[in-house]
Amino acid sequence: MTAPLLSARGIQIRFGGVIAADGIDLDIFDRENLAIIGPNGAGKTTFLNITTGYLKPQGGSVTLNGREILGTPPRRITRMGVARAFQIPQLFTEHTVLENMLLSAAVRERIWNPLRPLSRIRQRAEMLDLLDLVGCADIADRLASELPEGQRKLVDIAIALAQRPKLLLMDEPTSGVATADKFGIMEILIKALREAQVASVFVEHDMEMVSRYASRVAVWSQGKIQMTGTPDVVMKDPDVIRTVIGG
Numbered sequence: 001m002t003a004p005l006l007s008a009r010g011i012q013i014r015f016g017g018v019i020a021a022d023g024i025d026l027d028i029f030d031r032e033n034l035a036i037i038g039p040n041g042a043g044k045t046t047f048l049n050i051t052t053g054y055l056k057p058q059g060g061s062v063t064l065n066g067r068e069i070l071g072t073p074p075r076r077i078t079r080m081g082v083a084r085a086f087q088i089p090q091l092f093t094e095h096t097v098l099e100n101m102l103l104s105a106a107v108r109e110r111i112w113n114p115l116r117p118l119s120r121i122r123q124r125a126e127m128l129d130l131l132d133l134v135g136c137a138d139i140a141d142r143l144a145s146e147l148p149e150g151q152r153k154l155v156d157i158a159i160a161l162a163q164r165p166k167l168l169l170m171d172e173p174t175s176g177v178a179t180a181d182k183f184g185i186m187e188i189l190i191k192a193l194r195e196a197q198v199a200s201v202f203v204e205h206d207m208e209m210v211s212r213y214a215s216r217v218a219v220w221s222q223g224k225i226q227m228t229g230t231p232d233v234v235m236k237d238p239d240v241i242r243t244v245i246g247g
């Protein structure tokens with residue numbers, strides 16, 4: 001069996017009386033698309049916050065390619081290959097889409113300087129290719145503030161991919177997007193991840209999204225993993241239907 005890209009063992013974290021992780025063990029493998037599902041407050045986002053360095057658990061370990069990353073600052077974890085896209089895209093709204101991409105490239109290349117014109121950043125062609133990958137090359141010169149939510153999400157993904165990650169973590173990638181556009185956005189996103197050879201973990205409440213786009217599912221329940229497996233197996237499980245899916 002191939003070695004996991006990221007491996008969490010025995011993760012424990014509580015906030016006062018709330019236990020958000022109570023012995024989480026989870027492996028994430030190269031190029032898979034893992035959906036995390038579970039009831040509100042089960043600890044799904046907390047897991048993403050731990051693996052990106054924003055929260056330090058009270059116990060356990062997280063390794064990336066065999067190296068411990070707990071206690072490592074978020075920016076360094078990004079450099080090591082774990083990127084994050086947010087429920088609310090983190091774009092500089094007064095800049096164009098391409099300028100947002102160039103800023104991300106400048107951070108990656110450690111050449112960001114507020115006094116340096118963005119036009120002098122040399123990664124322009126690479127950033128346009130990434131925008132093309134997420135179907136946004138034609139909006140490169142538009143202000144980020146003018147974009148509809150779906151395109152903001154795709155640009156946010158391109159910004160994350162500009163960091164050349166091995167793993168992309170996402171919290172409800174299509175939340176806030178009109179129902180009619182959700183599947184189109186997710187199709188583009190999953191195809192872009194495959195072409196860039198990036199694994200993903202996405203927290204998701206929409207079971208249709210999970211069954212269409214996840215290669216594997218992990219079910220969270222009260223700070224524990226209730227079950228992992230392929231979508232067709234997990235979503236037919238009577239306990240998962242009762243505690244998560246409903247109906």
Ligand SMILES: Nc1ncnc2c1ncn2[C@@H]1O[C@H](COP(=O)(O)OP(=O)(O)OP(=O)(O)O)[C@@H](O)[C@H]1O
Nearest residue numbers: 015018019020038039040041042043044045046047
């Ligand atoms: N920084 C924090 N301080 C205090 N409590 C927190 C903090 N972060 C999370 N919690 C609590 O931990 C529990 C798990 O939260 P988390 O956001 O991880 O759940 P979730 O499964 O992502 O929920 P949802 O599906 O509603 O987003 C919740 O009860 C939440 O209120």
